[in-house]
Amino acid sequence: MKLTSTQRTQVVNELIHNSRYPLESSCIELLKVIYPEIIDSKTLGHFEKEGVDAYTYNVELEEYLIAFQFKGFEVMQFGESQKKQCIKSINSFAKTDKEFQEYYLISNLPISNKDLRKEIESEIADKIVPKTKKAQLLDVNQFVKLLLELYNKIVFEKIESYNHKVINLYQKTVDQKFYYENIPFKYSLTKSSNNPKTYLFDKSFKGLTKQINYSKWHFIISEFGFGKTSLVQNLISEFKTSGIECIYIPVSSLSSEGLAGTTKISKEIAELIFEMEMDFNNRLSSKLFFSLIKKALTSTKKMVLIFDGLDEHNFSYKLTGLKHIFSSLMDITAPIFITMRKEFWEERQEDIKLTLKKPDKNISIIELTEWFDNNIMEFLELYQKTEAKSEKLEWFKNVVKEKNYKNHFGDIPKRPLFLKMLLKDLKEDNSATNNISILYHNYFIEKLKIDITGYSGETSRPLNLDGGIVTQANSIIKLLRTISSKMIIVENDEVTLKEFINEKDISYIIESTQINDILEILMHSVLMPFGSKDINGFRLKFAHKSYQEYFIAMFIYDEIFVKSNSDLNENNSYPKTVTDFLKSILVSKKINSSELKNKSNWKILRV
Structure with missing residues (x-):
């Protein structure tokens, strides 16, 4: 990536206005990024007679590597006097008995006079080249050009290093040893397909390489545990192979201030990538890196930005937070992939679309969906290749083949988060796998x-x-027990379960807690919005019916055995799935038959 002439001129002008010592400090600071081991000669009193202002040294090999001489002239034009001073410095360096591999004479002024330049370069060729492998005169423009080439390389190295570090941390945390690609998803709202990685890559890559119209905004949504983060992280290697760089940013790693403008977000991304606080006001190196990052995001056709977990940042929940965030990203020309929970998208999609220009043409939305038996089997095949043989895993494979897993585990294997938890427990022969509650x-x-x-x-x-x-978990569980109890319908002693409940109908329950609003519940539970928001708020349902049944079973157990509530009608006939959960809860709580029969309404359990 190249900076604009204006950006280059700003750096050049700062160096031009530096005389001797300020120039030395500025150049050493700029070069220290490239050569961390660079030594300021005056701090050690080395090479005073030779006029070497800074140098690099290999301690292990005891070799001098690169010598730098900086000429900070106070005039604004390079002339005869400046030429003589350069030649004097060359003659001083020629007297050193140390052997350097490279030598650079750097002027803070442009040297536009070809004759003056030729005389200096001739002196270097005669007196310095025989002693080094490389010797060069660099005026301020050449110096800045060289810096930009080297800084540009460092930027991409740092991006790759940062991506690698963040992704490795995630993979280590979730124990991800492979990535399963053939996962089901929906696009264009209703169309179903498999392998979203290939779909997203093809959709954005054609736009980047063929300069055709392409979607700038790619929204990846799903309920919890479907692998949004794994998907976008695995996109990075796909783009890298095709010569396109990615900057992967967990949104939660940015400050709220950093989400308030393209300049601020570019600065924060620069600090994340370089893993250090940068002084963008006083340090030229920071200014250069910031300019290169911003240039990459706002003008290159070979860059992709991945914003992972929009719903994980507090700023997203502020009244005007989303407006500020998307305004900050508006000047970024690179395709942007943004992941978030489906429940967050359902509530805030209109706010998001209002901030985007021509949203219908510029956005692409995919939703990761429930897994099928074949997905579970394919995932299991890959999983077994990374693990030692296990009778329990073989047993589970047969359960899935015979379509009996729901009898054993409800809906747990339907998404990768729970599937991996279950396989880990099976592999370790955890006794918990014998009790569904x-x-x-x-x-x-x-x-x-x-x-x-x-x-x-x-x-x-x-x-x-x-x-x-x-x-916190106990508080949420208690809340979900109460909500699930409000979804019970009794007719002629026959109990059925409501598919959904209105937000308005449970607002008083939420208000009795410390929780601020319904969105906090949705982000930390297994409740999810169902359909669009209306005058009654969201219609809410459990992400899995089995979780609804589980929490109703928890509610009944609590009423009978904790609160000793005798008002529950023992003649009510609950669905078998609920009573199955009740039975497993009794086993886990070690409730024996005599304790059970001491309760006046114990027959409600049908045991």
């Missing part, structure tokens, strides 16, 4: 941990509850 409880806790802390352990979705993870 314990499985549902454990996996809900694991999900909540991810919701709150993210995969790096440093991120956070807003959750206004006191206490640690366990305390």
Whole structure:
């Protein structure tokens, strides 16, 4: 990527206006990024007679590598006097008995006079070249050009290093040893397909390489646990192979201030990539790196920005937060991939679309969807290749083949997050796999941990509850038990379950907690919006019916065995799926038959 002439001129002008010592400091600061081991000669008193202002040295090999002489002239035009001073410096360096591999004489002025330049270069050729492998005169324009070439290379190296670090942390956290590509998804709202990685790559790559109209905004949505992060991370290698760089940014790693403008977001991305705080006001190196990052994002045709987890940043929940975020991204010309939870998209999609120019033509939306048996089997085949042989895994494979997994595990294997948890428990022969209520409880806790802390352990979705993870989990579980109980319908002693409940009908329940609003519940539970928001708020349903049944079973257990509520009608006939959960809860709580029969309404359990 190249800077504009204006951006280059700004750097050149700053160097031109530096005289001797300020020039030395500025050049050493700029070169230190490229040569971290560079030594300022005056701090050690080395090479004073030879006029070497800075140098690099290989400690292990005890070799001098590169010598730098900086000429900071106070005049504004390079003339005869400046030429003589350069030649004097060359003669001083020629007297050194140290052997350097490279030598650079750097002027803070442009040298446009060809005759003056020729005389200096002739002196270098006669007196310096025989002593070094490379010797060169660089005026300010040539110096800045060389810096930009080297800085540009460093920027891409840092981007790759940063991506690698963040992705490795995620893969280590989730124990991801492979990526399964053939996952189901929807595009254009209703069309179904498999392998979203290939779909997204093809859709954006054609636009980048053939200069045809392409979607700038790519939204990847799903309920929790479908692998949005894994998908976009695996896109990076696909683009890299085709010569397109990606900058992968977990949105939660940015500050709220950094999301308030293209300049600010470019600066924060620069600091993330270089893993250091940059002084963009006083340090030329910081200014150069920032300019190169911003240039990459706002003008290159060989760059992609990945914004992972829009819903994981507190700023996204502010009244005008999304408007600021998308305004900040508006000047970025690179395709932008943005992931978020489906429930967040359902509530805020109109706000997002209002901030975009011509949204219908510029956006692409895909939704990762429920897995089928063949997806589970293909994933299991890959999983077994990375693990030692296990009778439990073979047993599970047969369960899936015979379409019996729902009898054992409900809907748990339908998405990769829970599937990986289940396979890990099976591999370790965890006794919890024998009790479905314990499985549902454990996996809900694991999900909540991810919701709150993210995969790096440093991120956070807003959750206004006191206490640690366990305390917060218990509060959420209690809330979901209560909500599920409001979805019970009884007619002639026959119990059925509502498919959904209106947000308005449970607002009083939420208001009795510390939680701010319904979105906090949606982001930290297994409730999700169903359809569009209306005067009654969202229509809400459980992401899986089995979780609804589980929480109703928890509610009944709590009423009978904790609160000793005798008002529950023992003649009510609950669905078998609910009573199955109740039975497994009794086993997990070690409730024996005599304890059970001491309860006046124990027959409700049909055991």
